[in-house]
Amino acid sequence: MNFKLILFFISLSASFVLSFFLYKQWTLATWFDALFLIGLLLIMIYSMMVLIEGQFFTTFLKSTRNFFAKTNKKDQLIRESEKRSLESVSFRKEFPNRLAFLQIGLLFSIGSLLVSSAIYFLS
Template sequence: MDSLFLVGLLLLIIYAIMVLIEAEFFTAFIKSFKHFYGRINKKEQLIRESEKRSDHSVMYRKSFPSRKSFFEIGLLLCTVSLLASSAIYYFGR
């Protein structure tokens, strides 16, 4: 029962990570870090000026087609294991 619950919990965590990646949650942090690093580092500023590069980078949209199934299966496994272990605890004695 414990391993069934842990597998379900792992699937729910994978689902949450996929949602964060699809929503581009980390993109803002990466962009601000690159901008900050480009402003403090004089060498990077000189390279950027000589190559006439801009601060704008190309954005890529990531999509996970099996995201919903991770959530459904993970929630099902967690619920079934919780109900089964509760039934064993209360009615098993």
């Protein structure tokens, strides 16, 4: 089994469990609500992975480290005497299966939204 299929079944079973925890009784409408929430969670996980890969937080940390290093005279003198630079070694984090989170999240969110609206308007 590949990662996408495993993620799909884990998310589907989590939506069943979540519908029991949130609503105390299981109905089709509550299950679609829980499925929508799981889909949004998967989309948020994908978004965080994109931010981490794009090094958004790394540049923020580097700029604050630079600012405090330049304002602290004691550290600046130590750095000059040891002949160190402010630049630290950076690495790039890549997530191999991040697209699966987006695809399954969109499938769950859009699918449950369409079915929920059809149930609401046809009832």
